Amino acid sequence: MAVVSAETAGIRTTGLTKSYGSVHAVRGIDLVIAPGETVALLGPNGAGKTTTVDIFLGLARPDGGTVFVFGASPTEAVRSGWVGAMLQSGSLPDHLRVRELVTLLASYYPHPRRVDEVLDQTGTADIAGRWTNKLSGGQAQRVRFAAALASNADLLILDEPTAGIDVEGRREIWRAIRAVAERGKTVLFATHYLEEADANADRIVLIARGEIVADGPGSEIKAKVGSRTVKATLPGVELAELRALPGVLGAERHGEAVTLSCSDTDAALGALFGSFPAVRDVEVRGASLEEAFLELTGDEHGDQDAKVEASRPGNEEPG
Amino acid sequence: MKGTIHVRYEILRSARNPLLLGISWALPLVVFYAVAPEQRHALADCLTAPNGHGMTDCVSFPLYFMTAMAAYGAMWATIAPGARIARDRGKGWIRQLRTTPLRARTEAVAKVLASYLGALPALVLLYLAGVSLGVRLDAAQWFEMTGLLLVGLAPFVAIGIVFGHLVPPDAITVAEAGFVVILALLGGAFGTLFAGGVMLRVVKLLPSYWLVQAGKTAIGSGSWPAEAWIVVGIWTLCSVPLAALAYQHDKARV
The missing domain is CATH 3.40.50.300 (P-loop containing nucleotide triphosphate hydrolases)
Structure with a gap:
């Protein structure tokens, strides 16, 4: 500044x-x-x-x-x-x-x-x-x-x-x-x-x-919130399998589409293509400001520690 | 000058209030014409003579009632801008004004001018009505009478500002109406209540009494005593700082 x-x-x-x-x-x-x-x-x-x-x-x-x-x-x-x-x-x-x-x-x-x-x-x-x-x-x-x-x-x-x-x-x-x-x-x-x-x-x-x-x-x-999101079309795969991939923090399914929130998108994408050749329509994007906002400020009813934790930049990055 | 637009709009807003027109200008005029013509030749507002026998200091009924109604309308007109303060405050407008360079002095000048300009038509209309029913005063008497009326209204301007800053917006009309009607009533605006005794001495402490008495200039200088100026002066000297305090208190609160 x-x-x-x-x-x-x-x-x-x-x-x-x-x-x-x-x-x-x-x-x-x-x-x-x-x-x-x-x-x-x-x-x-x-x-x-x-x-x-x-x-x-x-x-x-x-x-x-x-x-x-x-x-x-x-x-x-x-x-x-x-x-x-x-x-x-x-x-x-x-x-x-x-x-x-x-x-x-x-x-x-x-x-x-x-x-x-x-x-x-x-x-x-x-x-x-x-x-x-x-x-x-x-x-x-x-x-x-x-x-x-x-x-x-x-x-x-x-x-x-x-x-x-x-x-x-x-x-x-x-x-x-x-x-x-x-x-x-x-x-x-x-x-x-x-x-x-x-x-x-x-x-x-x-x-x-x-x-x-x-x-x-x-x-x-x-950028302070390390996570990126990977979206892809990938039918018939267990969410647990996706969550086990390197660099992946969480996974959700909406019909045929899956959304992975990642701490390391490079590792996650490599593993995704390696393990599931059928994957298509892959899309990577940064967290929206909305997500950054939620992560930084924590739940409005959450406790103080959650917010302090979240305000430390990149605290969820491995290493 | 920097504050002229503020003053102009303050007066404009005041004049656009239909209540002012109705209660302060039209109503006193209507009441005057409804009551005064029948008692055109009667005497009114007499006091008990010093020797305890008979009456003295009477004036013609039209003169008495002209002054009474003019005072009543003018009391309403001068206190009315206080209601606008309360409404502006309720709407958060006063708070918005605090974020502008508008000076307190400009605000005060605007309020006082709007009050007095609202009162003037009430006086002029009733003077004209009085003249139409035979009230005759020489120029000095008209002038002196108007002088006391204007000075005697000062406490109402100030009290309007006090109410405006302290009374909640939804109670302001009742507060102001109560204040004006009670003071007008005790002051004799709707008919002389006391011709002598303790109660007369009490109501003589009210500015409204002397507003109604302003017409007595017609019967010579002695009838409008120093007491009038003292009472009105004390009310003014007390209510004006009170208005400033209420303003400051409100300012600290927003």
């Missing part, structure tokens, strides 16, 4: 902790986000994403640790108009039309974007004249996004920006977010959609139970 000083970092935290009563929402987050980076804060519900985001926005005060946004406190950064935010919860105020609301939000910032441009980019131009309390859930979400975008702030913090939005809407929103990133802005978004994190972020920070369990590009996170 690039070395970024406290003054120039978009966000820099050390040892961030926050509890609500007996719930340890955040327990020791160290994170540096460079200006211009697009970072996904990825984790299951209740992982501490929203609390972390709230701390970055000055909405929650950490119990311990430090946090700097462009070298200042979150509150100072917000007051200076350096941060634009879209919160996860909350609906829109009444007695305002969509265009008025976006205009209002833009007016708070020192260098806002043109409202028409933002409405176009977020697919809200055709509902610009509607009352904000007469929108569907997806429309309201787009308007909230438009409001955050209008800030033109150097750091955009988006908590679950595409929740409740249809597929087409999501595409539009991500296009808009990438356009923001291309202008050199820093973007931090929280999500539990793995594909979105992988497709739209330079870097994924995987967070579970209030801690960072992995931090890097999507491919790096996948």
Whole structure:
């Protein structure tokens, strides 16, 4: 990771902790986000994403640790108009039309974007004249996004920006977010959609139970989980025989197809072709981010040790 | 200026609330015309004379009721923006505003202006209605009366903000209505309750009493005593910091 000083970092935290009563929402987050980076804060519900985001926005005060946004406190950064935010919860105020609301939000910032441009980019131009309390859930979400975008702030913090939005809407929103990133802005978004994190972020920070369990590009996170999957069509073979092959951790059957999860695909493939010449349609792929995610964060109800174990890279590799 | 759009939209949102129009502007006017014409030549709002015999300090019924209804409508108008705070808070909108550079000062100015601008039509409409039933004051008296009304409304602006930040959104209407109706009632907006005695001394501690009494400028300077300014001043001096505290408390909570 690039070395970024406290003054120039978009966000820099050390040892961030926050509890609500007996719930340890955040327990020791160290994170540096460079200006211009697009970072996904990825984790299951209740992982501490929203609390972390709230701390970055000055909405929650950490119990311990430090946090700097462009070298200042979150509150100072917000007051200076350096941060634009879209919160996860909350609906829109009444007695305002969509265009008025976006205009209002833009007016708070020192260098806002043109409202028409933002409405176009977020697919809200055709509902610009509607009352904000007469929108569907997806429309309201787009308007909230438009409001955050209008800030033109150097750091955009988006908590679950595409929740409740249809597929087409999501595409539009991500296009808009990438356009923001291309202008050199820093973007931090929280999500539990793995594909979105992988497709739209330079870097994924995987967070579970209030801690960072992995931090890097999507491919790096996948690599941390050593397993690969081999799929093949192979009728009439006992699963036990497959499981006994070198490099194979497990086997499953779906009709004629078998799926082998492997710690060493080279060994497994060699043995597979050697032992079962009838095998065909062989396909090797890396674990999906979904699988990496499950492996790294462990079962949501699982114990602490499982997660710590899983977060050690390549711990399942032989040798 | 940076905050003008916020102030403008705050006023716009206030004006778009049909409740404001109905309760604060239309209703007092309707009640005034329903009651005042029949008592056009009656006297009202008298006090027991200092010697204990007879009545003094009376004004014409239209003047009394004009001021009473104007005050009632204006109390509603000034406290109403508090309900919007509670609704915005309930919707998480206040929380969203905390992530913007919007200054507390701008918020406060917007709320106060929206409150007062909502109250002005209530006053003007009732003044016009009063004049139509024969109320005549000279310019200085109108001016002085409006001055006390505007100052006397300050506690309602502040209390609206206190309620908005502390009362849950689903209870805000009841809280505000209860507050306004009780103060209006005790203050004599629906008819003078006390012409003398202990109770009069008690209700004289309420800003609503002096709002209703603002019409007494018509009968000379002595009838609008320093006591009015003191009571209204104390209410204002106490409620404004309370509003600031409620705002801060809410801010710390989000």
